[in-house]
Amino acid sequence: MxxxxxxxxxxxxxxxxxxxxxxxxxxxxxxxxxxxxxxxxxxxxxxxxxxxxxxxxxxxxxxxxxxxxxxxxxxxxxxxxxxxxxxxxxxxxxxxxxxxxxxxxxxxxxxxxxxxxxxxxxxxxxxxxxxxxxxxxxxxxxxxxxxxxxxxxxxxxxxxxxxxxxxxxxxxxxxxxxxxxxxxxxxxxxxxxxxxxxxxxxxxxxxxxxxxxxxxxxxxxxxxxxxxxxxxxxxxxxxxxxxxxxxxxxxxxxxxxxxxxxxxxxxxxxxxxxxxxxxAGAQASLRGIYLGNADQHLDIRTFMDHAFPHCSSDQHFRGIMNDQSRGVFNGMVLVRRDAQKTDALQSNKNLLLSREARVDTKPQLEIYADDVKCAHGATVGELDKDALFYLQSRGIEKAEAKLMLTRAFAAEITQEIEIETLRSYVQDRISNLLDGVHASNV
Amino acid sequence: MLSIKNLQVSVEDKPILRGLNLEVNPGEIHAIMGPNGSGKSTLAHVLAGREGYRIDGGSAYYKGINLLELAPEIRAREGMFLAFQYPIEIPGVNNTSFLKKALNEIRKHRGEEELDAIDFLDLIKKQMKLVEMKEDLLKRPVNQGFSGGEKKRNEILQMAVLNPLLAILDETDSGLDIDALRIVAGGVNKLRTKDNAFVVITHYQRLLDYIVPDFVHVLSNGQIIKSGNKDLALELEERGYDWLLDKAETRD
Known part of the structure; x- marks a missing residue:
């Protein structure tokens, strides 16, 4: 060393x-x-x-x-x-x-x-x-x-x-x-x-x-x-x-x-x-957003251990990476032999706002039971061009449209926060960070 | 209002519009008909400013401004509106706040005061009656979970709220049942004034039973090969496009 x-x-x-x-x-x-x-x-x-x-x-x-x-x-x-x-x-x-x-x-x-x-x-x-x-x-x-x-x-x-x-x-x-x-x-x-x-x-x-x-x-x-x-x-x-x-x-x-x-x-x-x-019969729902600027490194690892029957878990994690930031999602769902009737979902979506930003995503499923419903998936991409054009065609400036779509990408997770003050606190923090992001990109 | 001269447009080196001419004046409704692949939707998208099209020649002026140089949002603020054939679903963006934002951008551009939440809600509720849209659709993300008909009505609602000078309806009738078609067409008719104009792109004559055009143009292979009044649409309904296409080919 x-x-x-x-x-x-x-x-x-x-x-x-x-x-x-x-x-x-x-x-x-x-x-x-x-x-x-x-x-x-x-x-x-x-x-x-x-x-x-x-x-x-x-x-x-x-x-x-x-x-x-x-x-x-x-x-x-x-x-x-x-x-x-x-x-x-x-x-x-x-x-x-x-x-x-x-x-x-x-x-x-x-x-x-x-x-x-x-x-x-x-x-x-x-x-x-x-x-x-x-x-x-x-x-x-x-x-x-x-x-x-x-x-x-x-x-x-x-x-x-x-x-x-x-x-x-x-x-x-x-x-x-x-x-x-x-x-x-x-x-x-x-x-x-x-x-x-x-x-x-x-x-x-x-x-x-x-x-x-x-x-x-x-x-x-x-x-x-x-x-x-x-x-x-x-x-x-x-x-x-x-x-x-x-x-x-x-x-x-x-x-x-x-x-x-x-x-x-x-x-x-x-x-x-x-x-x-x-x-048996337990439930877990995991949500998360990692949002990086500059050279931030934000890294989430989840391990979901299904050892009993009739349990369900769903995970939705989203990354928004700008500048040279880097995001990592490493998620494992383990369904053990006795965990019949397991219902497990894992989704990770990432938005890259700059060419230098990077995401490594590794969704994993390991299943040893035979009667289960499991799904997982990951995406890494840019903002949807059709949606951008749609907003622009209604009079909204491109930079503003990008901001709206990025906020919306995050809002699909944050809107699940039931405590109203907390939800707006998180959404405001995200908006503030994104304002910086887009000001620097326009 | 809109003056298109010899417009030539290609997509990925493939020519789509091959010298298109069109003049639209205030108060007029123009229908553009034509077989699949004739360039109808390309025309709509180019006029609205979508990326991915190469202008090879010709011009398009709107209110005397060179349209092809304007960003899509500026075209919208200047009073143009495109009703999409396939309205986009935008998860996470609320339908009402999106439309309020759009309207206020346009009002700002015109030097008008922005509408506050209460005035805007009054306006949108009034216009929703026009398209017989359910109020709960306002609370949803833009077009998300809307049926095909609801999406098209939402387009007409947006048009009613934004109150454009020139509206282009791109196959708004496709996928609509007869009731929805009547509602959508009724909305257009109520919005019609002597100052605004509509370009209605459609594959079928059906819509023109409800929105009666002043002019009907047949677009084929990137050119308008025939223009006439509403009777032309009826003739097309009866005889199809082939007799016109044959004539166009022999002319080549």
């Missing part, structure tokens, strides 16, 4: 042997495995099929920093809350939970909701949180998961009791602030939705004042029998930030998991999402 690539590994090593080990969030037993993976220090390279298209050189060649407590103007925070104004906002600044900017959290409030710091969990709740993590085995057990598990100092345990509907959206907001080096943040969040309960979760990552971040979050989710979770993720970090996330979701019998991911920021994002059905 080149010496420039060692910087991050060396930095991690220092963290492992840091004297302040009492501050880590997870139990020594759970951390032990992760620390041995970190000790070995093997990062995936281009020879690893799952990481072939993800350039990690920049991440590995830099040492991030653990930020000191930063003062932030509260007015700046307000703008990040407008996507879900009435939510329970849980704010992390440079990886540390901010009491100042967050709503109050407690073990088991009267609405059946528990929100606690993972670092202070004990007894049964620690056991449940760590069990959820232990059962969440990634098909791609990459080292980044272990950076979160082995070295995390922060994160939340969110649990909703049986038969409850959480009326407030839970909003986990990660902000990075301005600094010389990149602020390191590696939270571990555990979310458990108990039997027949339902909640909505927004996970958001953003920068203040072009703050720089290296974010390596890991999120472990369990959706119990008959329960439902609507999970939104918005990535809006600055173009000097990198983001590698692992999300593992287990969905039990008749549970319903809905995911929306909007990767709109960062220099590099690699978002792994693995959904495992752990009972």
């Amino acid at each position: 080149e010496s420039s690539q060692n910087q991050f590994s060396e930095w991690l090593n220092k963290q492992i042997h840091s004297s302040n080990s009492g501050a880590f969030a997870l139990s020594p037993e759970l951390r032990a495995t992760s620390l041995s993976v970190l000790d070995a220090g093997v990062f995936p390279n281009r020879k690893n099929e799952e990481w072939r298209y993800t350039p990690l050189r920049e991440i590995l060649s830099q040492s991030p920093v653990l930020a000191d407590k930063t003062q932030i103007n509260p007015a700046l925070i307000a703008a990040f809350k407008e996507a879900v104004p009435n939510a329970l906002h849980l704010v992390f600044v440079d990886g540390e939970f901010s009491n100042e900017f967050s709503g109050s959290i407690s073990a088991l409030d009267k609405t059946g909701l528990t929100i606690e710091h993972i670092s202070t969990l004990h007894g049964e709740s620690r056991k449940r949180a760590e069990d959820t993590i232990r059962q969440s085995s990634l098909s791609d057990d990459n080292i980044f998961q272990h950076i979160s598990l082995g070295l995390s100092r922060s994160g939340l345990f969110i649990e909703i009791q049986k038969n409850h509907e959480v009326d407030r959206i839970v909003h986990i907001l990660h902000l990075s602030t301005k600094s010389e080096s990149r602020n390191f943040s590696n939270p571990v969040h555990v979310v458990r939705v108990s039997e027949n309960s339902h909640m909505q979760l927004l996970e958001q990552y953003a920068s203040i004042d072009a703050g720089k971040a290296l974010s390596v979050p890991a999120v472990y989710i369990e959706v119990a029998d008959g329960a439902g979770l609507d999970h939104f993720k918005i990535g809006l970090e600055s173009n000097q930030s990198d983001h590698v996330s692992n999300t593992v979701v287990q969905v039990a019998s008749s549970g319903v998991y809905k995911s929306h991911q909007y990767l709109l920021g960062s220099r590099l994002t690699r978002a792994n999402l693995e959904v495992i059905f752990s009972g």
Whole structure:
């Protein structure tokens, strides 16, 4: 390995042997495995099929920093809350939970909701949180998961009791602030939705004042029998930030998991999402948009594991790539032998707005059951010329027509967001990014 | 209003229009008929400004402006309208906001004030009655999930809202049942004034029972080989195109 690539590994090593080990969030037993993976220090390279298209050189060649407590103007925070104004906002600044900017959290409030710091969990709740993590085995057990598990100092345990509907959206907001080096943040969040309960979760990552971040979050989710979770993720970090996330979701019998991911920021994002059905009749719907300008690299990997019968999953991911940006969609649907009557759909459509933009798409189906309905497909293309002409023939300028069609391409995904404020927040962010795109192309 | 002289157009080096002449004045309805492959749709597309056609010669002036140099959107803003033979489905673009945007672009161009949402809704609801269109089609993406007839009515609705000076209807009758045909034609007739003009391209005489043309032209092999009044259409209905084509060949 080149010496420039060692910087991050060396930095991690220092963290492992840091004297302040009492501050880590997870139990020594759970951390032990992760620390041995970190000790070995093997990062995936281009020879690893799952990481072939993800350039990690920049991440590995830099040492991030653990930020000191930063003062932030509260007015700046307000703008990040407008996507879900009435939510329970849980704010992390440079990886540390901010009491100042967050709503109050407690073990088991009267609405059946528990929100606690993972670092202070004990007894049964620690056991449940760590069990959820232990059962969440990634098909791609990459080292980044272990950076979160082995070295995390922060994160939340969110649990909703049986038969409850959480009326407030839970909003986990990660902000990075301005600094010389990149602020390191590696939270571990555990979310458990108990039997027949339902909640909505927004996970958001953003920068203040072009703050720089290296974010390596890991999120472990369990959706119990008959329960439902609507999970939104918005990535809006600055173009000097990198983001590698692992999300593992287990969905039990008749549970319903809905995911929306909007990767709109960062220099590099690699978002792994693995959904495992752990009972019959479960459903998952995964949606996502990655939109890149300049030399952004936006990379989504999904792994949909059908191990039980009568489950259904549908995935719709769209990429919009401009300038020299690069998008990657790598999606696997695995239908195991016992997963009869599976209904699985996976679609990935990409729009290239510039000649230098690039997309690598790899939709995959692996089927071992015989009575299933599965379909997948991927397209990469430009705007539809007939549609462009149609709009122009009605008096709409070509540049404007392109913008309308590109927005529309995204809107087919975003229109499925049922929370109105969130839908307009996402659509506005996309529109703003596209305005820039087309101004530069006209 | 529209003056086409010796227009020659080719697609991928294949000549389609071979010296076409046409004069259209305000208040007139012209029907252009002809067999398949005669160049009818090419004429419509070239006039609207679609890419992919090479102009080899001749000219087309509209209101004294060289039409062939204008971007499609400028032609539209200057009052031209093409009703598409195959209206395009545009997922994700709402039918109403699209039409509002289009109308306001045209109004801006004319130096008129833009319509706000309320005034626009009044206008569109009024014009929808003209084509007997269901209101829920306004909420849908442009033409998406519309039946063939609904798409054609949507074209006429757009025409009614944008109120063009020169409308070109490209086989608007194709795929329409008789009721839809009557509604579409009724819309055209109500929009007709002494100041605007229509060029109705059609394969069949049927439409001309409802939209009565002042002139009928027969287009064959990229040229207008015969012009006449509405009786010519009836004659074509009776005798087909062959007698004309034979004559044209012997003339060559």
